[in-house]
Amino acid sequence: MPGDKAQLLSAQALRTESSPINYLMALAFERPDAISLAAGFVDNESLPVTEMLACCREMLSDPAAARAALQYGTTQGHRPLRERLIRRLVDREGPAGEGMALDADHVVLTSGSQQMLFLICSVLLDPDDIVLLPRPAYFVFMDTLRVFGARTLGIDMDAEGLRADHLDRRLTELDRAGELGRVKFLYVCSYCDNPTGLTLSASRRRELMEVVARWRRRQQFYVLEDAAYRDLVYDAQTVIPSLKSLDRGNASVIYLETFSKPLAPGLKTGYGILPTSLVAPVLDQKGSHDFGSANLCQHLICRLLDSGRADEHLRQLHAAYRPKRDALLGALDREMSGLAGVSWTRPLGGLYVWLTLPTRINTDLDGPLFKRCLDKGVLYVPGSACYQGEPGFDAPRNHIRLSFGVPTPDENREGVRRLAQALREEMA
Amino acid sequence: MPGDKAQLLSAQALRTESSPINYLMALAFERPDAISLAAGFVDNESLPVTEMLACCREMLSDPAAARAALQYGTTQGHRPLRERLIRRLVDREGPAGEGMALDADHVVLTSGSQQMLFLICSVLLDPDDIVLLPRPAYFVFMDTLRVFGARTLGIDMDAEGLRADHLDRRLTELDRAGELGRVKFLYVCSYCDNPTGLTLSASRRRELMEVVARWRRRQQFYVLEDAAYRDLVYDAQTVIPSLKSLDRGNASVIYLETFSKPLAPGLKTGYGILPTSLVAPVLDQKGSHDFGSANLCQHLICRLLDSGRADEHLRQLHAAYRPKRDALLGALDREMSGLAGVSWTRPLGGLYVWLTLPTRINTDLDGPLFKRCLDKGVLYVPGSACYQGEPGFDAPRNHIRLSFGVPTPDENREGVRRLAQALREEMA
Numbered sequence: 001m002p003g004d005k006a007q008l009l010s011a012q013a014l015r016t017e018s019s020p021i022n023y024l025m026a027l028a029f030e031r032p033d034a035i036s037l038a039a040g041f042v043d044n045e046s047l048p049v050t051e052m053l054a055c056c057r058e059m060l061s062d063p064a065a066a067r068a069a070l071q072y073g074t075t076q077g078h079r080p081l082r083e084r085l086i087r088r089l090v091d092r093e094g095p096a097g098e099g100m101a102l103d104a105d106h107v108v109l110t111s112g113s114q115q116m117l118f119l120i121c122s123v124l125l126d127p128d129d130i131v132l133l134p135r136p137a138y139f140v141f142m143d144t145l146r147v148f149g150a151r152t153l154g155i156d157m158d159a160e161g162l163r164a165d166h167l168d169r170r171l172t173e174l175d176r177a178g179e180l181g182r183v184k185f186l187y188v189c190s191y192c193d194n195p196t197g198l199t200l201s202a203s204r205r206r207e208l209m210e211v212v213a214r215w216r217r218r219q220q221f222y223v224l225e226d227a228a229y230r231d232l233v234y235d236a237q238t239v240i241p242s243l244k245s246l247d248r249g250n251a252s253v254i255y256l257e258t259f260s261k262p263l264a265p266g267l268k269t270g271y272g273i274l275p276t277s278l279v280a281p282v283l284d285q286k287g288s289h290d291f292g293s294a295n296l297c298q299h300l301i302c303r304l305l306d307s308g309r310a311d312e313h314l315r316q317l318h319a320a321y322r323p324k325r326d327a328l329l330g331a332l333d334r335e336m337s338g339l340a341g342v343s344w345t346r347p348l349g350g351l352y353v354w355l356t357l358p359t360r361i362n363t364d365l366d367g368p369l370f371k372r373c374l375d376k377g378v379l380y381v382p383g384s385a386c387y388q389g390e391p392g393f394d395a396p397r398n399h400i401r402l403s404f405g406v407p408t409p410d411e412n413r414e415g416v417r418r419l420a421q422a423l424r425e426e427m428a
Numbered sequence: 429m430p431g432d433k434a435q436l437l438s439a440q441a442l443r444t445e446s447s448p449i450n451y452l453m454a455l456a457f458e459r460p461d462a463i464s465l466a467a468g469f470v471d472n473e474s475l476p477v478t479e480m481l482a483c484c485r486e487m488l489s490d491p492a493a494a495r496a497a498l499q500y501g502t503t504q505g506h507r508p509l510r511e512r513l514i515r516r517l518v519d520r521e522g523p524a525g526e527g528m529a530l531d532a533d534h535v536v537l538t539s540g541s542q543q544m545l546f547l548i549c550s551v552l553l554d555p556d557d558i559v560l561l562p563r564p565a566y567f568v569f570m571d572t573l574r575v576f577g578a579r580t581l582g583i584d585m586d587a588e589g590l591r592a593d594h595l596d597r598r599l600t601e602l603d604r605a606g607e608l609g610r611v612k613f614l615y616v617c618s619y620c621d622n623p624t625g626l627t628l629s630a631s632r633r634r635e636l637m638e639v640v641a642r643w644r645r646r647q648q649f650y651v652l653e654d655a656a657y658r659d660l661v662y663d664a665q666t667v668i669p670s671l672k673s674l675d676r677g678n679a680s681v682i683y684l685e686t687f688s689k690p691l692a693p694g695l696k697t698g699y700g701i702l703p704t705s706l707v708a709p710v711l712d713q714k715g716s717h718d719f720g721s722a723n724l725c726q727h728l729i730c731r732l733l734d735s736g737r738a739d740e741h742l743r744q745l746h747a748a749y750r751p752k753r754d755a756l757l758g759a760l761d762r763e764m765s766g767l768a769g770v771s772w773t774r775p776l777g778g779l780y781v782w783l784t785l786p787t788r789i790n791t792d793l794d795g796p797l798f799k800r801c802l803d804k805g806v807l808y809v810p811g812s813a814c815y816q817g818e819p820g821f822d823a824p825r826n827h828i829r830l831s832f833g834v835p836t837p838d839e840n841r842e843g844v845r846r847l848a849q850a851l852r853e854e855m856a
Contacts, residue, residue, distance in 0.1 A: 008612065008648055009709055013551040016712040047498040053488035060481035070475040070692035111539050111718040118717050123441040144716045148438075184436065220436055264498035268722035281437055284444040288572045289546050290539040294696035294722045 011127075016147045021139060021385060023365065028379060035415035037328075037402045038379040040194065040351055044406070046320040047264050051309040055300050058307075065299070073295030075287045077109025077271070081302040085271060088305070089255075092230070094239035101250045106273050108282055111293045113228055113258035113270030116282075117141055119289070120224060120254055120272070121148045123281045124184040132170060132186040134162050136354075136386030136399065138194045138226070141187065145388075152388045155186070159345075161200035162188055164207035171215050185222040185254070186212070190243055192229035192350025195386045195401040199233065199348050202240060209246040216252060222275065223253045229350040231262035234318035236348055244273065251275050259301055261351075262314055267297040321349070327409035328353060328402060331416035339420075339427065344402075351405040354383075357398045361426060364397055372422035378415045439555075444575045449567060449813060451793065456807060463843035465756075465830045466807040468622065468779055472834070474748040475692050479737040483728050486735075493727070501723030503715045505537025505699070509730040513699060516733070517683075520658070522667035529678045534701050536710055539721045541656055541686035541698030544710075545569055547717070548652060548682055548700070549576045551709045552612040560598060560614040562590050564782075564814030564827065566622045566654070569615065573816075580816045583614070587773075589628035590616055592635035599643050613650040613682070614640070618671055620657035620778025623814045623829040627661065627776050630668060637674040644680060650703065651681045657778040659690035662746035664776050672701065679703050687729055689779075690742055695725040749777070755837035756781060756830065759844035767848075767855065772830075779833040782811075785826045789854060792825055800850035806843045 028036045060066045076082070082104035090097035110116040125131070127149030133142070135154035145152055153174075156166045167186065174180050188208070190200045200208070212223055225243045233240070247253035258270035274282060286292075304310040329346060332353070336342050341358030363369050363382045370382065383399025400419075404412050456464045488494045504510070510532035518525035538544040553559070555577030561570070563582035573580055581602075584594045595614065602608050616636070618628050628636070640651055653671045661668070675681035686698035702710060714720075732738040757774060760781070764770050769786030791797050791810045798810065811827025828847075832840050 008552060010550065010552055010554045010557075013709045013713060016709070016716060018708075018712055019715070041500060044495050044499060047495050049488060049491055049494040049498065052494070052498065053484070056481070056484035056488060060477060060484060063477055066477040066480070067472050067475050070477065070480065070694040071472060072469060072688075072693040111721060114716075115718045122438060124436060124438055126438045129438075140719070147713075147716045260500075264724070265500040266498040266723040266727070268718065268720065268724075280446075281441045281444070284446055285441060285575075287447070288444060288542075288575045289717070290543045290696065291568070292696070293539060294725050295694035296692070296696075297722050297724060299694070 012147060015149055017143070019140065019143050021381070024379065024381065031374070031377070031379070034374070034377040034379050035407055035411050035418065036379045037404065037407065037412070037415045037419070038381045039406055040403050041406050042261055042265060043320055046317050048304070048309070048313045051304060051313055052264070052300065055303040055307065055309065059299060059303055069296045069299035071295065073292045073298060075283055075292045077107070077292065078295065078298040078302055079104055081109065081298050081305070082107035084302060084305050086273070089244070089273065092239070093241045093245045096241035096245040099248070100245060101248065102273060106250060106276065106279060107271055108274060108279070108286065109269060109271045109293055109298055110286070111270070111290070112260055112268045113226065113256045114140070115289070115293070116256050116270055116272040117144055119282050119285050120185070121145065121150070123278065123285050124222070125150050128182065129184050130174070130179065130182045131184060132167065133388065134188065134193070136195055136383060137187065137388070138189055139385045142388050152390065154388070154390055154393060157196065157198065159198070160204040161193070161198050162204070162208060164204060164211050167208065168211045171211070175218070180219045183219065183221045185224045187224045187226065188243065189226045189228065190230075191227055191233055191240070192347050192352070194229070194350070195352055195381070195383070196354040197345040197347030197350055197352045198354070199240060205241070205243055205246060209243060212252060225253050225255045227256060228258050228261060230257060231314060232317070232321065232351070233349040234322050247275075251277070254278065262317065263301065263304065263310060267301060269293060269297045269301055321405060323409045324404045324407070324412055325349070327412040328404040328416060331413040335416055335420035336423070339423065342423075351403050353402045353404065355400040355402055357400065357423065358427065359396070359398045361423070362397045363400050367397070369422060369426050372425060373419060376418040376422055378418040378422070380419065440575060443577055445571070447568065447571050449809070452807065452809065459802070459805070459807070462802070462805040462807050463835055463839050463846065464807045465832065465835065465840070465843045465847070466809045467834055468831050469834050470689055470693060471748055474745050476732070476737070476741045479732060479741055480692070480728065483731040483735065483737065487727060487731055497724045497727035499723065501720045501726060503711055503720045505535070505720065506723065506726040506730055507532055509537065509726050509733070510535040512730060512733050514701070517672070517701065520667070521669045521673045524669035524673040527676070528673060529676065530701060534678060534704065534707060535699055536702060536707070536714065537697060537699045537721055537726055538714070539698070539718070540688055540696045541654065541684045542568070543717070543721070544684050544698055544700040545572055547710050547713050548613070549573065549578070551706065551713050552650070553578050556610065557612050558602070558607065558610045559612060560595065561816065562616065562621070564623055564811060565615065565816070566617055567813045570816050580818065582816070582818055582821060585624060585626065587626070588632040589621070589626050590632070590636060592632060592639050595636065596639045599639070603646070608647045611647065611649045613652045615652045615654065616671065617654045617656065618658075619655055619661055619668070620775050620780070622657070622778070623780055623809070623811070624782040625773040625775030625778055625780040626782070627668060633669070633671055633674060637671060640680060653681050653683045655684060656686050656689060658685060659742055660745070660749065660779070661777040662750050679705070682706065690745065691729065691732065691738060695729060697721060697725045697729055749833060751837045752832045752835070752840055755840040756832040756844060759841040763844055763848035764851070767851065770851075779831050781830045781832065783828040783830055785828065785851065786855065787824070787826045789851070790825045791828050795825070797850060797854050800853060801847055804846040804850055806846040806850070808847065
């Protein structure tokens with residue numbers, strides 16, 4: 001057969017690669033004895049089985065409701081659910097929610113929040129366009145950006161999250177280089193960040209949006225606020241309003257959430273609340289992807305929310321995850337407090353803790369620490385997976401992302417014990 | 429705000445437009461009194477409500493099965509379902525199914541077959557690549573091709589479906605023009621075609637695949653076989669093997685089906701059976717779209733098939749659609765047999781009949797016939813929506829696509845009566 005494979009594939013297909021994380025997932029299957037602090041999966045035991053059965057029974061026993069769920073939906077998604085999502089957003093913002101210029105027409109339901117990330121990229125990005133990305137950042141999204149041939153520039157983080165001063169400096173540099181016009185958006189994971197576990201502080205949110213507003217007077221670009229873990233904040237003493245709540249004219253912030261974490265990944269339903277200017281382009285694009293995500297799942301989620309079962313489930317979920325996080329953090333305190341150059345984040349919720357080791361320790365998949373850990377039976381995600389190559393920036397190799405959501409509290413403790421043992425051997 | 433909207437949008441977004449069919453759908457909502465012979469929706473009354481309730485009950489009452497359905501699935505989709513789909517394909521091929529070189533690894537489950545159409549385009553098409561398309565063709569897919577900036581060239585049809593001699597001539601012309609290398613695939617809707625209702629005859633299938641095989645020795649390209657209506661063939665006296673069954677090495681035919689028509693659109697689940705060379709590129713691309721479609725829906729479909737409920741439902745569906753089609757065809761016989769230059773197809777199943785009027789009649793949305801029909805309360809899809817602009821080809825304006833799936837048999841008869849009345853006035 002003449003003509004090799006690459007010849008027939010599109011430029012986009014040739015830019016698309018399997019993630020190295022696939023290797024880690026394969027390892028987890030091969031080594032069921034190992035404790036995985038790697039996978040960002042959700043806890044299997046706490047999936048809402050009884051709530052879902054009750055909703056399916058109610059819905060499918062009512063022929064009109066059943067047929068509505070089994071028929072075609074619209075590209076934008078089930079309107080009653082979109083209306084509820086706006087009310088729910090406003091409620092969670094506290095006083096900041098008053099006067100937000102949003103309604104159901106700004107919501108687009110998607111196949112998980114990943115589809116919305118993809119749609120935003122496809123609507124905004126041509127090859128060589130620039131995306132500003134936290135350092136470190138959500139690695140799956142970095143793969144998506146690669147599909148579009150985007151250039152990524154990193155913005156540093158500190159304990160309060162993404163640094164506003166560094167964002168300002170980056171934009172100044174781009175302006176001087178005549179490249180400001182290529183900046184399409186800044187990506188931020190604003191609650192219990194993947195991978196760092198950090199939640200942007202309230203004051204940092206304001207600072208960031210001030211920098212954004214100032215530069216947007218010169219050049220339009222968007223903030224892509226990934227709030228995937230907002231419903232998994234289980235320790236906040238006060239309401240933490242979204243970046244979206246600071247976008248009073250609904251012009252600059254694309255807001256994303258998903259039901260995969262707070263409800264069930266099997267529903268594969270997420271959504272975006274979009275600036276007015278992006279609603280039509282995203283819907284046109286989604287129309288050609290699939291003309292609407294699974295209507296049945298949207299009707300089920302609407303019923304879970306309407307009946308109060310989703311909120312009750314969320315309380316149970318918090319009660320399940322909190323002791324896991326506390327077990328992991330407690331074990332880190334016990335096992336690693338004495339180690340020089342070792343530190344970690346203390347997340348308000350979510351699924352992740354970011355561990356920093358002395359700079360001489362290499363945490364990569366092909367490095368000595370990972371091998372020691374594999375021997376002892378514990379898996380983690382190397383921090384370098386969360387950095388993208390960029391001129392003038394050497395991605396650090398001394399970080400680790402730990403996920404505590406799937407293992408039991410005891411397994412979390414045992415996993416940290418094994419990791420600490422490997423680390424002490426490596427540091428000796 | 430400086431920088432207008434278009435400036436920020438990607439080239440792909442700027443190529444993406446709302447379909448003119450949206451106008452028709454809006455009309456159908458505005459005029460609930462009108463009989464719609466336009467929408468290709470499925471019959472609301474025959475949705476599998478009780479079957480779905482039974483499957484949900486069984487699945488969600490078993491905690492292990494429930495959790496498996498509510499968790500993340502894989503990008504490729506639920507393996508037991510993929511295995512069943514291969515067995516089911518082979519069974520339906522009759523003797524031609526023996527020795528087909530296919531297994532579950534060649535199946536990719538998607539968010540309806542539309543997502544597979546989109547993925548195939550994104551994996552194969554760069555702007556100005558060529559797609560060979562029946563004349564007329566499925567209009568939603570023509571919109572998708574426009575997103576990718578593909579050039580489309582039409583292949584004529586006759587009563588047996590797509591013409592193999594015209595395909596051969598087209599490829600010869602492209603070869604002479606030095607453009608053979610830009611041809612990425614030929615699209616064919618092989619059973620109860622949308623929009624014509626025609627099913628490719630068995631001998632035409634062989635002729636087409638002979639032409640394809642001959643040219644593929646020179647230049648690799650694919651056949652995209654859209655078998656969306658295969659399960660809705662309700663009148664075939666003999667098995668009609670797929671084009672896929674003639675692709676013995678699993679090298680040339682991309683085969684698509686959907687559960688939207690035979691089961692329920694709300695499940696938004698379709699699938700492709702892919703040539704070996706395309707599996708990895710499609711999975712990589714799908715990974716960045718959504719890393720897998722709704723797992724819950726896939727588990728439900730698997731149970732519907734395993735339990736025999738899906739096949740039982742299909743028998744009911746055939747029993748519901750057959751009298752609708754017969755009512756429409758009977759009314760056409762009664763109302764239009766005497767009209768010179770008027771003819772129509774007699775489909776073996778599916779949802780569509782293709783009506784040809786005298787060439788002087790313009791069926792377009794802004795033409796006089798459509799207006800008369802609107803006044804009388806009947807809607808149809810103008811045939812010109814199913815043709816794409818192409819140098820040297822004037823799209824005919826004297827066709828109509830009629831859909832009989834949603835209206836009752838009586839409404840189908842009444843719809844044709846109104847249409848015939850409008851037509852007689854127009855011809856007078």
